Amino acid sequence: MRPPLQREALPGAEEIARLVDAFYDKVRADPVIGPIFNEAVHDWPEHKRLLTSFWCSVALRAQTYRGNPMQAHRPWPIQAQHFDHWLALWRETTAEMLAPDEAATMVAFAERIGQSLRYGLGLGTHGSRTLGLPISPR
Numbered sequence: 261m262r263p264p265l266q267r268e269a270l271p272g273a274e275e276i277a278r279l280v281d282a283f284y285d286k287v288r289a290d291p292v293i294g295p296i297f298n299e300a301v302h303d304w305p306e307h308k309r310l311l312t313s314f315w316c317s318v319a320l321r322a323q324t325y326r327g328n329p330m331q332a333h334r335p336w337p338i339q340a341q342h343f344d345h346w347l348a349l350w351r352e353t354t355a356e357m358l359a360p361d362e363a364a365t366m367v368a369f370a371e372r373i374g375q376s377l378r379y380g381l382g383l384g385t386h387g388s389r390t391l392g393l394p395i396s397p398r
Contacts, residue, residue, distance in 0.1 A: 269361035273316050279366070280312045283353040292345045296336055318369050329373075330380045340383045343374045 271279065287297050288304065301307045310327065317325035350370045354363035378384060 268365045269359065270319050270365060271358050271362045273312075273320060273322070275358065275362070276315045276319060277312045279353060279357050280308055280315055282357055283350060284308055284311065286349050286353060287346075290345070290349065293342050293349075296338065296342065300336055315366075315369075318373070319366065329377060333377060333381060338381065338383070340378060343378055343383070347371065347374055 284297075284304070284307070288294055310325075313322070314325040314327065314329070316322040347367075347370055351363075351367050354366045357363075358366065
């Protein structure tokens with residue numbers, strides 16, 4: 261007999277909104293990825309609303325997000341190490357704001373999303389290419 265399927269532990273929409281708010285406050289102030297985000301985002305309250313919609317669609321299958329994450333990231337000078345840093349901040353923030361099982365679920369989503377974006381942007385899992393610039397020799 262097979263064990264029953266475990267349901268993922270998920271935060272609610274209000275918790276996701278608080279998580280996104282806290283996370284992007286950290287991102288804005290971060291010396292590594294903050295400059296990229298601050299150049300790209302001109303309306304932080306609207307950006308947080310959009311990202312809350314994105315994360316609710318990912319985690320809760322809310323189907324409220326309308327956008328193209330790949331296209332949104334393509335014009336910026338993003339390098340593979342920026343994804344690592346973004347994920348470290350996400351892990352830190354989820355651990356601070358969510359129950360451990362909810363944090364683990366949200367981190368797993370972020371890992372898959374980051375991997376997909378890296379691949380789609382031509383960065384691979386440990387790439388060194390800066391978007392819009394040629395690959396630098398090692």
